[in-house]
Amino acid sequence: MDDATHTEPGAILERVFGFSEFRGRQAEIVDTIVGGDDAFVLMPTGGGKSLCYQIPALARTGVGVVVSPLIALMNDQVSALATLGVRAEALHSGLDSARRTEIESAMLAGTIDLVYIAPERLMSQRMLALIADAPIALFAIDEAHCVSQWGHDFRPEYRRLAELADRFPAAPRIALTATADPTTRDEIVERLRLANAPLYIHSFDRPNITYRVNERGNARAQLLSFIRDEHLGEAGIVYCLSRRKAEETADWLAGRGVDALAYHAGLSAEVRRTNQQRFLREDGVVICATIAFGMGIDKPDVRFVAHLDLPASIEAYYQETGRAGRDGYPADAWMVYGLNDVVQRRRMIEQGEAVEARKQIERHKLDAMLAYCEQVSCRRIALLAYFGETRDQPCGNCDTCLSPLATVDATREARMMLSAVYRTGQRYGFGLVIDHLRGAVGDDPRQANFKKESTFGIGTHLSTRRWRAVARYLIAHGYLYADPERSGGLRLAGESRAVLRGERRVELALDRGQQKSGNRKADKPPIELEDEPLWEALRTRRRELADRDDVPAYVVCSDATLAHIARQRPTDIGELVEVPGIGDHKASRYGRAILDVVAGQR
Template identity: 55%
Template sequence: MKYQLRGSRDPVVDDSRLIPFAAMDAISQPSPTQVLRDVFGFASFRPLQGEVIHHVSDGGDALVLMPTGGGKSLCFQVPALVRAGTAIVVSPLIALMQDQVQALVQSGVQAACLNSALTAEESRAVEQALLRGELDLLYCAPERLLTPRMQSLLERAQISLFAIDEAHCVSQWGHDFRPEYLQLSMLHERFPAVPRIALTATADDRTREEIAARLGLADARRFIGSFDRPNIRYTVTPKNNARQQLEQFLRREHPGDAGIVYCLSRRRVDETAEWLRERGWNALPYHAGLSAEQRQTNQQRFISDDGVIMVATIAFGMGIDKPDVRFVAHLDLPRSLEAYYQETGRAGRDGLPASAWMVYGHQDVAMLRQLLEESAASDERKRVERQKLEAMLAFCEGTVCRRQRLLAYFDETLPEPCGNCDTCLWPPTTWDATEAARMALSCVYRTGQRFGVAHLVDVLTGKDSDRIKRFGHDQQSTWGIGSAHSAKVWRSVFRQLLAFGYLTVDADGYGSLRLSERCRGLLRGDETLTLRRDPEGRSKRSGTLGRRFIDEKSERLWDALRACRRRLADEQGVPPYMIFHDSTLQAMAEQRPATMAEFAALPGVGETKRARYAEAFIAALADPDSELSGVT
């Protein structure tokens, strides 16, 4: 049930001051700007947000592409509070819908969800609330939405709009395909007068067209925002003992921060999480091999506790709305730039500085190419996936600004280098690797195209081993011809030859390398090759990302505010960020409000949160020692 306050911006203290819209014939509904200010606590819309919200509030259909952390949820939540009736939000994961419902309730919004986690009695209560018009937003999965019972309920209720979140799930070419999304075109067929908005953070041209076609949104107005996440620093490093590289990165840039570490296999997830715990990090595993109970427990700890590192396969993350994830690390190469963008986008949703850090090596290239060729996918699907992998590899091996290359993949141009990625901050050097590449390719050919990188490097560097002698490779013309370069340099050469398609991986399961058609011109001397030079020795890069204050008093206030937030969250059984995001706490520490009016002016402080929390946080600011004394 939508409510409007009597008076101007007095805090909500009890329901006697609230008037349901159904009983307000003479009172106009609030404007989008009023809702944004009074409910969500923001003074103005972000770029493109206002256009989308006004368009949907006026009854228009929309297809919205906006980066993670760019404010997509408000694009349907604000219209839901402006328009009469209940907004139906289609969401693919229970965790995602529960998270958003909790956050809305914290802001004083009447929201609920229907999913398999509810008992039959709880589901009936939500259904009755829908029919009585008591809900502003109702979240449900596409599977439930498609049931005859749910469609019957919708036909008897007053629906303000349909919001299809994570709309890229409709794409069979995407990384999060959900077949149920293909049937959501029925919303337009059965409810032609109800506006629809489809939203996603990840969609190239092919996926955009597929979303529009499959959801019946061909005539919808398209809002395509910038894919840029300027607060994220992108770094890609050659893999050389990935775990030690990870720990060095964590200690240097993110001590005590919450983050996600992605691995390709379940075994690697378990081993990495255990390894980090042995070294004092608060790390937890997450993958499909764990029991549902264990996954839920670990996920809840990640959401509710500070400084937890989740080590996971890509099965984790889509349903997580945690805004203070300070880093996303990849220990293995993602399959595509879409997947990479989606996964790294889970960092820094609060707009504060965050890191997207990755290590990768020739083993990653070999494994992904082998998995692709051995898959049961159609030839057309394999062709598309090869193109996606090639784009991912080009991103890793490129020498230009990573943000420019990433945005170009999504058809967006960044005029100038970003200054916040490794290639901008520490420009790579390149070298004429034509002759070295010919040596490497010749070695692959003369050893029979049936050996992996480690053996080929041993041949090129002239290693005198029993294995080399057993195969007679010490008698080959390529034995020792590359002794002028270190084994590290040769591994870099092979990695880049694989990345650029001069070599392919045999489907023998051993990572054997074979020559591709592309290498002919290089071997004949018709072309040259420039490669990036991997840095020698340990990285000298330094600098902690994240919240920084100019004095110790602000730091102490920050600690006191976090302690206050934790106490209030524990009392209510909600994650701390549901109370306030880090960005709001940072504003408190910097502005130090002492009155209700000053507190209300902070970003992210709406009417309900001001009434609930202003007194506690103002007290913490006035006496931080008292708040910190209760912290063990």
């Protein structure tokens, strides 16, 4: 962008991006990179990571090279930058040779500001030779956790990016990620050779997100009730473990009045593209997806992320839930899980092709995820602690804070279950063990042999559901192990002997129930009642402008920006550019249309 290049970062922030001041430590990070030094940035989704390299790329001479793992993410960033007047391009396999040649020529000439590129293409000999002849402002390594074998999105091709330090020593490097525990951070630093770079860690807290975990009953009915009661007509993502489940859930929701679509890697490229575009550009679309619907999602007004299956790790859970509420307004992270999830996830680990060291990492991560689900105190405290961040006070915005769960001493019941597992041979699943405790004998011939054991029928005082809660607790806290090699057969583990001897107390929540956080629609739109007609008129006009420019509506203006306009009611371009999120280019391109809507509502 000619008129912004080589200017002071604060001026770029205001003139190009439409914000009057940096957030958090953004200013420090930007100054570090503009000054030519490296940096490692950990910042939550929606915290403003992109500005940390986009502004230095505009302030320094040459083109900023951004390493990005997904074409969808590249294209989304390029579209957003184009509406700001920034010259950005993406080099990927979806382009024809003529278009690639055009972009490469622009890089050599220094006539573009940023280019997004996958690590495989960047580290090819041809591209490295081209970059050596081009003026390079910086290298930004986005989703840097992909370099770590401890991370949940390990990408071996990221490992070669360390070579950039030797090949281009004059170009500063900035590595960025939204999710990395201390072990993963250490490996990122080592693998990318950033030992001398300052580490900028922002809080991992997303205070606008309400975290909620429920025991699975009828999962689809629970999901439908959640959407209808709190998020009908709002955008959301529902994560499922399998492709089939994603499709069936989308069809089931659609048949009940929810505008739901499926997304997974098994669908054709055209269907995936169409469904993703509808989600990004239309209001109120719900995507039912596998993790294939991931890092390329930059939609700020996703009001909920739901999980119908247990995520593999807290990192995956945190990153996926982080796609909700990027605009800062209230959003929900909602999940149901059950004992079958434990068995299924463990089976996936054991039957995977990873080496044993990697499997051990995955087991530890799953154990941490289970412990989070069984949390009876503040979830946010536990979530932040996983990433090495200490919080002293309960958050007041998770299910265990909003609807505190009373606990009861369940040490006796825990000892009963552990004894039953031991006396039935440590080879049967929780279903048979619970039937044994409750004195039930079904058609399974193995059950007839259980009658002579002293633990048969000693647990009739608890329901099957309650015994399942006891089993979940014991598994989550490492006293029982659901062996995937034995179809989920339970085995004693860890400090189970201490529980059996009565040396370890077990506190169990009375009932998790189906807690609700309150109707979020009371919080939307984020405006006063008298401004609602203008708010709706602005949303309609935004939709028309987005369709004209073939971009998602949030690229024109975010909900937060529209809310400011509805409150402030600017009368001219000078007042409009004072609105956060309206820079010079957006004011020039969309300003008159926006002001006409405001004038029409006076």
